[in-house]
Amino acid sequence: MEGDIFSGFGNGSQADTKVIQTFQNSFVQVQDILDQNRLLINEINQNHESKIPDNLGRNVGLIRELNNNIRRVVGLYADLSSSFTRSVETSSEGESTGPIRSDGKASQKRIRSG
Numbered sequence: 346m347e348g349d350i351f352s353g354f355g356n357g358s359q360a361d362t363k364v365i366q367t368f369q370n371s372f373v374q375v376q377d378i379l380d381q382n383r384l385l386i387n388e389i390n391q392n393h394e395s396k397i398p399d400n401l402g403r404n405v406g407l408i409r410e411l412n413n414n415i416r417r418v419v420g421l422y423a424d425l426s427s428s429f430t431r432s433v434e435t436s437s438e439g440e441s442t443g444p445i446r447s448d449g450k451a452s453q454k455r456i457r458s459g
Contacts (some may be wrong), residue, residue: 364432371425378414378421386409 389407392400 361432361436364428368425371421371428375418378418382411382414385414397412399409 385407389404389411392404392407396402
């Protein structure tokens with residue numbers, strides 16, 4: 346992942362840097378698992394096409410591994426979503442005069458003078 350993807354995020358504080366590093370690490374983990382899944386799927390397909398009983402039996406374990414990997418990816422994305430939500434809420438606390446609405450936008454109140 347390139348650092349410039351997150352260049353507009355936050356104000357460059359140490360907390361922002363840590364959040365960005367966490368996102369990048371998570372995305373690298375997800376990509377590694379997805380690459381592994383691609384290899385598993387290819388092997389599963391080859392075993393299926395071969396119709397050799399031992400290969401077909403091996404597919405049971407490969408499919409279990411694939412399912413576990415998918416669960417890991419879902420968990421990583423859930424963690425990323427939570428982390429992102431927390432970081433946005435934290436960074437917007439000092440910027441907004443109101444709470445975060447359900448659509449994720451700050452509820453800005455107009456202050457009248459006079």
